[in-house]
Amino acid sequence: MSYVNGTMMQFFHWYIPPDGSLWNELKHNAADLAKAGFTALWLPPSYKGSGGGYDVGYSVYDMFDLGEFDQKGSVGTKYGTRDEYLAAIKASQAAGIAIYADGVFNHKNGGDEIEEVTAIPVAFDNRNCELSGSQQIKVWTHFKFSGRGDKYSSLKWHWWHFDSVNHNADRPGDSTIYRFKDKQFETGVDPRLGNYDFLMACDLDMGVDEVRGELKYWGEWFLDTTGVDGFRLDAVKHVRAWFFNEWLDHVRQHTGRNLFAVGEYWADDAEALHWFLKETGGRMSLFDVPLHYNFSQASKCGGSYDMRQILDGTLVQQQPALAVTFVENHDSQPLQALESVVESWFKPLAYAIILLRREGYPCVFYADYYGAHYTDRGYEIWLDKHGWLIDKFLYARKHFAYGDQYTYFDHPDVIGWTRLGDEEHPKAMAVLMSDAAGGSKWMEVGKPNTTFYDLTEHVDKLIQTNEHGWAEFCCNGGSVSVWVEK
Numbered sequence: 001m002s003y004v005n006g007t008m009m010q011f012f013h014w015y016i017p018p019d020g021s022l023w024n025e026l027k028h029n030a031a032d033l034a035k036a037g038f039t040a041l042w043l044p045p046s047y048k049g050s051g052g053g054y055d056v057g058y059s060v061y062d063m064f065d066l067g068e069f070d071q072k073g074s075v076g077t078k079y080g081t082r083d084e085y086l087a088a089i090k091a092s093q094a095a096g097i098a099i100y101a102d103g104v105f106n107h108k109n110g111g112d113e114i115e116e117v118t119a120i121p122v123a124f125d126n127r128n129c130e131l132s133g134s135q136q137i138k139v140w141t142h143f144k145f146s147g148r149g150d151k152y153s154s155l156k157w158h159w160w161h162f163d164s165v166n167h168n169a170d171r172p173g174d175s176t177i178y179r180f181k182d183k184q185f186e187t188g189v190d191p192r193l194g195n196y197d198f199l200m201a202c203d204l205d206m207g208v209d210e211v212r213g214e215l216k217y218w219g220e221w222f223l224d225t226t227g228v229d230g231f232r233l234d235a236v237k238h239v240r241a242w243f244f245n246e247w248l249d250h251v252r253q254h255t256g257r258n259l260f261a262v263g264e265y266w267a268d269d270a271e272a273l274h275w276f277l278k279e280t281g282g283r284m285s286l287f288d289v290p291l292h293y294n295f296s297q298a299s300k301c302g303g304s305y306d307m308r309q310i311l312d313g314t315l316v317q318q319q320p321a322l323a324v325t326f327v328e329n330h331d332s333q334p335l336q337a338l339e340s341v342v343e344s345w346f347k348p349l350a351y352a353i354i355l356l357r358r359e360g361y362p363c364v365f366y367a368d369y370y371g372a373h374y375t376d377r378g379y380e381i382w383l384d385k386h387g388w389l390i391d392k393f394l395y396a397r398k399h400f401a402y403g404d405q406y407t408y409f410d411h412p413d414v415i416g417w418t419r420l421g422d423e424e425h426p427k428a429m430a431v432l433m434s435d436a437a438g439g440s441k442w443m444e445v446g447k448p449n450t451t452f453y454d455l456t457e458h459v460d461k462l463i464q465t466n467e468h469g470w471a472e473f474c475c476n477g478g479s480v481s482v483w484v485e486k
Contacts, residue, residue, distance in 0.1 A: 050110025
């Protein structure tokens with residue numbers, strides 16, 4: 001499903017309470033989210049992780065257990081049961097919201113039995129560098145799924161389905177990366193650390209026909225079971241790019257639907273993203289990680305960041321048709337692996353940029369919309385709730401963000417743009433923001449002698465355009481104003 005001015009929400013964050021309530025919460029909130037202007041939701045991994053009911057979902061144990069079998073200490077996942085998941089999808093789709101599932105194909109974790117294998121230890125910072133000769137190690141690579149048995153799939157996983165691990169059962173606490181003898185790391189992956197095929201746990205070997213076959217079969221089964229509308233694909237830079245071509249072509253052909261797909265290629269480097277998009281032939285979008293880092297940097301510089309450069313080096317600037325823009329996510333939030341916080345004061349500016357400009361497919365983060373409070377490693381974190389203002393932006397996106405766009409990125413602090421509307425949405429809009437002191441700017445909206453008001457309520461006055469359709473729009477310091485026709 002694609003919509004004009006579609007908006008996605010990442011409907012979770014890392015520290016959601018492990019009480020099995022998220023699917024029911026979604027079922028309850030779906031109609032309100034649709035009314036607010038959301039057209040799609042990216043949901044967290046719905047299958048059993050090695051941490052059972054406490055697992056965020058990225059530590060994949062059994063992709064066929066959607067919260068149905070007593071495995072890893074629970075029946076449900078962190079988010080609920082299979083029946084609750086399917087009901088939440090139905091409720092969302094009935095409200096007009098597309099659902100994107102999270103696909104984690106890079107690794108498995110939480111094997112049921114130990115197997116012995118010959119392996120070679122490699123350096124963490126250069127995986128092409130062997131640290132010593134081959135040795136016998138014991139690894140948790142036999143996945144038996146005894147709680148599920150052969151239901152849905154009879155394949156049991158063994159060491160030969162993987163190419164590397166970062167554990168040795170004989171040496172607890174050893175996190176050396178071991179490549180299995182006579183196996184090679186994949187090509188067509190990110191070149192950092194010599195070769196970035198290995199990320200964590202038991203790394204799937206995409207060179208094995210049975211592995212690719214099982215993932216394609218899972219895709220068919222999962223789509224037939226859930227009816228989701230697309231996928232967010234995890235850790236794509238660690239998996240050979242061509243696998244996704246094969247897999248996406250297969251599941252799209254199976255369903256006869258043009259399923260949406262967005263990949264997570266975490267690199268603050270647009271060139272790496274362009275390379276991957278070329279390798280996958282436009283079959284999927286990517287998250288605009290460089291834009292996120294621009295937001296993070298701008299938020300930490302106060303008024304000293306040059307706002308004229310906020311879009312420089314980003315995917316949305318260079319390849320907008322395949323850019324999914326975001327401000328924050330579960331990996332970048334405080335205390336997480338890729339922590340790169342966008343400070344709270346700047347989030348309204350960042351959301352205005354991704355929601356009210358023409359380019360990109362924006363994704364709103366659950367914790368930015370609803371707020372969040374959690375503790376980890378002795379720290380207590382409060383994330384501010386920006387839902388009221390995001391709703392205002394969504395309203396503007398739905399009713400005013402159409403037609404020609406004139407950009408005024410001509411001042412180091414105060415930047416803006418206008419949207420002139422189109423035949424179906426004839427009303428115009430002007431957006432102005434500053435990362436320092438308040439200011440004003442003459443901008444053209446193409447509407448002579450027309451009155452505009454600030455939808456955000458940050459500036460409490462009306463502005464009148466002149467006979468040529470221009471006006472001097474204004475905003476407060478460290479703030480954004482969205483001027484729309486009265």
